[in-house]
Amino acid sequence: MNAKFLFKTAVLCLAMLAGCISFASCSEDDDATIEEDTNKLENVKIDYSIDLTENWFKYFDIELSYNTGAEEKTMILTEDWDCSITIPYTGETNYYCNVIAKPKAEVPAFDADSTYLFGKESHARVTGILKDGSVDSNFSSSLTEESGTLNVGGAAMEAYTQQEFTLLKFSYTPGK
Secondary structure (H helix, E strand, C coil), X not given: CHHHHHHHHHHHHHHXXXXXXXXXXXXXXXXXXXXXXXXXXXXXXXXXXXXXXXXXXXXXXEEEEEECCCCEEEEEEXXXXXXXXXXXXXXXXXXXXEEEEEECCCCCCCCCCCEEEEEEEEEEXXXXXXXXXXXXXXXXXXXXXXXXXXXXXXXXXXXXXXXXXXXXXXXXXXXX
8 A cells, every 4th residue: 555655646746746847838938928019109290270260360369378299389379370290209298279369458449330250260189100100099189179150249349359268278188
């Protein structure tokens, strides 16, 4: 009985040793199959635009502030504006474009019997471009406001031209 017991114990030990060797070789194969993702975010395409009717520029100061990731700017617009650039991705975490119509210090005269048209169309888009040229669906945001118009009667113009209006408000922080 001792010989049988010794034989079974030896076979069991050999089986355990073979299993350990087998598991060790499996883990080495797993390490060899891990590949690095080479199609990383490489560029950011930025498109901002604002298209306004003439009355916005005539009765308001149109203040624009924006960030392209490479620069921040603030300016007063005197005509329609657009910005379309592609920059290298640097890890910038906030892109924005804001357009505000502020009452002019001296409002030009208006006719109480006329109707004034205030129309706008605005657009903002930030898109991540991968190394292979495809769009990164996890790194994009856009805001397109349909063109809208408002007719303001001459009698209401005095009150209308004393208000401040947000014409475009866009902000995008990737990953949030």
